[in-house]
Amino acid sequence: MRGVACRCQMRWTLAASCGTTRAVPYLLRPVESAMPAARNSALIEARDVSLARGGRVVLDHVDFRVDRGEIVTVVGPNGSGKSTLMQTLIGALTPDQGAVIRAPGLKIGYVPQSLHIDATMPMPVGRFLALPQRHSRAEQAEALAMVGLDDVARQPMTSLSGGQFQRVLLARALLMRPDILVLDEATRGLDQPGTAAFYRIVEDLRVRLGCGVLMVSHDLHVVMSASDRVVCLNGHICCHGTPEIVASAPEYRALFGVGTQGTLALYRHEHDHAHDEAGACGPDHDHTHDHTHDADGGHSGGKGIKHNSGAARDA
Numbered sequence: 001m002r003g004v005a006c007r008c009q010m011r012w013t014l015a016a017s018c019g020t021t022r023a024v025p026y027l028l029r030p031v032e033s034a035m036p037a038a039r040n041s042a043l044i045e046a047r048d049v050s051l052a053r054g055g056r057v058v059l060d061h062v063d064f065r066v067d068r069g070e071i072v073t074v075v076g077p078n079g080s081g082k083s084t085l086m087q088t089l090i091g092a093l094t095p096d097q098g099a100v101i102r103a104p105g106l107k108i109g110y111v112p113q114s115l116h117i118d119a120t121m122p123m124p125v126g127r128f129l130a131l132p133q134r135h136s137r138a139e140q141a142e143a144l145a146m147v148g149l150d151d152v153a154r155q156p157m158t159s160l161s162g163g164q165f166q167r168v169l170l171a172r173a174l175l176m177r178p179d180i181l182v183l184d185e186a187t188r189g190l191d192q193p194g195t196a197a198f199y200r201i202v203e204d205l206r207v208r209l210g211c212g213v214l215m216v217s218h219d220l221h222v223v224m225s226a227s228d229r230v231v232c233l234n235g236h237i238c239c240h241g242t243p244e245i246v247a248s249a250p251e252y253r254a255l256f257g258v259g260t261q262g263t264l265a266l267y268r269h270e271h272d273h274a275h276d277e278a279g280a281c282g283p284d285h286d287h288t289h290d291h292t293h294d295a296d297g298g299h300s301g302g303k304g305i306k307h308n309s310g311a312a313r314d315a
């Protein structure tokens with residue numbers, strides 16, 4: 001009798017063979033954790049966080065949270081504090097004001113934008129995955145399979161394509177059995193199909209592992225359709241909302257496939273002004289930002305920090 005895998009927000013899989021229970025895959029085994037199991041409980045929360053770097057306020061009264069089972073994407077112009085926010089949330093930086101609250105026992109799987117590996121250093125994928133913590137070959141193979149990579153364990157890291165390399169970084173994060181995956185521009189340098197494929201994997205992992213996902217990305221078209229919530233940061237949180245599917249061009253379908261339905265998505269703004277479907281501001285807007293919106297609904301422009309309104313700060 002074939003085993004039945006139960007896919008749900010809880011981390012377990014039951015597989016039965018001839019009436020006996022066999023070991024469940026490592027990454028899907030129940031985790032000893034003090035973590036709340038329910039969806040909608042905050043994994044990480046920033047409360048009124050402010051932080052200055054190099055004498056300049058980079059994060060200004062930021063309220064932010066990521067719940068179990070949701071994908072939250074932070075977008076914003078260069079220098080708007082996205083990486084600083086990530087580092088503050090994972091505990092690498094301490095806020096000057098406010099607090100970051102992490103659920104007790106929270107395990108974070110961090111995927112950086114890139115990692116330099118010396119080309120002269122022979123570093124097979126398997127050895128890389130054993131850093132900083134050793135895992136069995138079976139566990140490594142399971143993690144690699146989850147990110148769509150087979151038979152690469154003996155391959156040197158330096159021989160991987162950009163997309164393969166980032167997937168290996170993702171596999172390494174999975175071996176932590178994370179409650180939350182934090183991806184800081186993890187698809188930088190990948191082409192659009194590679195980026196779309198990467199985010200499809202992330203969406204799949206969210207379902208299979210029931211983890212939360214926090215991403216920083218500039219890939220608006222792809223990320224918007226993969227996210228439950230999008231937060232636009234420009235020092236302060238200037239807008240946030242749920243992505244809305246507004247169009248489904250054939251070329252996007254061809255690129256993004258079934259996972260995202262090939263759709264172009266926009267996100268709802270909760271400013272004190274309106275946007276049309278192209279992302280342009282409506283006539284009633286009262287624009288107090290120092291940045292503009294492009295046709296994707298993205299932001300660009302100045303890096304100075306101004307508050308729009310208190311309501312706009314709530315993420």
Ligand SMILES: Nc1ncnc2c1ncn2[C@@H]1O[C@H](COP(=O)(O)OP(=O)(O)OP(=O)(O)O)[C@@H](O)[C@H]1O
Nearest residue numbers: 053054055058076077078079080081082083084085
């Ligand atoms: N170690 C540091 N010391 C001083 N200033 C810093 C440091 N790191 C970042 N900054 C400054 O903080 C601001 C925010 O940087 P951050 O890297 O968080 O922005 P970002 O939104 O992630 O940018 P990008 O999209 O370009 O990656 C920038 O003005 C940057 O120069």
